[in-house]
Amino acid sequence: MLKVILQSWQSILPFNERARDLRLQNTPLWLYQRDILAPYIDHEIELLPGQSLPGNMNEARIVYRDNLFFDAEYIRVFISEAQKRKGPSRAALTLKDGAFREHCLPLSISYTQQDDLYLVDLWYFPEGTSSNDLCEPLVVNMLAQEMGYYHVPTYMAHQQGDLTYQVPLRFIIAIDSWVHIFIADIVFGLFGRGARFEHELKHSPMFMLDVLGHALLEGRQVLESSPVVKIGKNCAIDPSAIIHGPTTIGDNVTIGMGVMIENCIIGNNVNVSQGSQLMLSVVGDGTFLPFRASLFMTTVMDYSMIAQNTCLQMCVVGRNAFIGAGNTFTDYNLVPAPIRARDGLGDLHDSNRPVLGSCIGHNVRIGSGMVVYPARMIESDVILVASDTRRVVNKDVRFEDSDHHKFPNALLHQRLYPRPGESIPESW
Numbered sequence: 001m002l003k004v005i006l007q008s009w010q011s012i013l014p015f016n017e018r019a020r021d022l023r024l025q026n027t028p029l030w031l032y033q034r035d036i037l038a039p040y041i042d043h044e045i046e047l048l049p050g051q052s053l054p055g056n057m058n059e060a061r062i063v064y065r066d067n068l069f070f071d072a073e074y075i076r077v078f079i080s081e082a083q084k085r086k087g088p089s090r091a092a093l094t095l096k097d098g099a100f101r102e103h104c105l106p107l108s109i110s111y112t113q114q115d116d117l118y119l120v121d122l123w124y125f126p127e128g129t130s131s132n133d134l135c136e137p138l139v140v141n142m143l144a145q146e147m148g149y150y151h152v153p154t155y156m157a158h159q160q161g162d163l164t165y166q167v168p169l170r171f172i173i174a175i176d177s178w179v180h181i182f183i184a185d186i187v188f189g190l191f192g193r194g195a196r197f198e199h200e201l202k203h204s205p206m207f208m209l210d211v212l213g214h215a216l217l218e219g220r221q222v223l224e225s226s227p228v229v230k231i232g233k234n235c236a237i238d239p240s241a242i243i244h245g246p247t248t249i250g251d252n253v254t255i256g257m258g259v260m261i262e263n264c265i266i267g268n269n270v271n272v273s274q275g276s277q278l279m280l281s282v283v284g285d286g287t288f289l290p291f292r293a294s295l296f297m298t299t300v301m302d303y304s305m306i307a308q309n310t311c312l313q314m315c316v317v318g319r320n321a322f323i324g325a326g327n328t329f330t331d332y333n334l335v336p337a338p339i340r341a342r343d344g345l346g347d348l349h350d351s352n353r354p355v356l357g358s359c360i361g362h363n364v365r366i367g368s369g370m371v372v373y374p375a376r377m378i379e380s381d382v383i384l385v386a387s388d389t390r391r392v393v394n395k396d397v398r399f400e401d402s403d404h405h406k407f408p409n410a411l412l413h414q415r416l417y418p419r420p421g422e423s424i425p426e427s428w
Contacts, residue, residue: 003044004063014361014377016417019067019175065121073170082124091120092137098166099144106352109344110174142168167191176344178359185299315357324368331357341375380417
């Protein structure tokens, strides 16, 4: 089968980078897509915006936009159902699908509405066909189930009880906003992995016996056993660390005394120091977390550092970022007002999330002791220093607002991620 990749040139704020180059589940999106589709593909071509699909060719083709994030089970069902048809098919979703309605559609610009369907930029063409006009919508349900994750006490919000996500057992989502990265990594990724683990335990006696057998042989609880906690090569893990699965830990990882990890993805060459707590988070390759750093439902991309006593909740942090000691990223409006976030065009809309953290771009440096309000974005290459005039970040911070412009040696901080159409001045 031929794979045809349609490029999306939409830049994702605040990273100033295309979705295909961002990391999801600690893997660049383009590489993740390639690995998922590898069992079906013989060769591939990539089309620039405006280029037309190849003409009638005597081979089947799968065509997709490169800002899509999907899992193996969704692709398997989509291709299997499409191959049963005589003509070409295009993926579609409906508002009856809770995961799509609650998590994919808000803040998105990538879906094409057709009556009560929302068409996705994913097609299957049988041999000898290439016309998009002939495509029939193919709805693959994501099998969402409601899962609670947060309880709001009545004294904080009398109309809220348990906060829930619609967690799919298989999924597809277009990455148009940083919020979609959060959804893809945490809700569809980590929550989804937990849901699939529970589903397999209930419906596969052999899997359940395998997990229980390993737990008995290893003298551990089920969630601490090797089928659930997968550890890479050359890792140094202190015996006092508590690690609950499903958790995946990469190679050359150091985990210190008193660390607590629950349902996380930890990349290669990561150092998690004493007393740090990680829950439902994705930690990218080369990341360093000094003592007592805390992550809750947060994505940290590669080669970043989260300093001691800093707490990030429901946040997304870009690569090569530094967040100093004692910073707090809030995730909840004390006055019950909707939390707004920016869509793929940069416009503010209701995020459809009662709790949501913030987003830090690439190559950002944040000093100590700051408070960041929910859903605020800090653009790539920004430096923030706590001062009498800036202790609380209550609005988006653009590169022009960076504190390093006030420094006498401002040029020492190189800008690596300009906005589309902007150029980086030469440093000599």
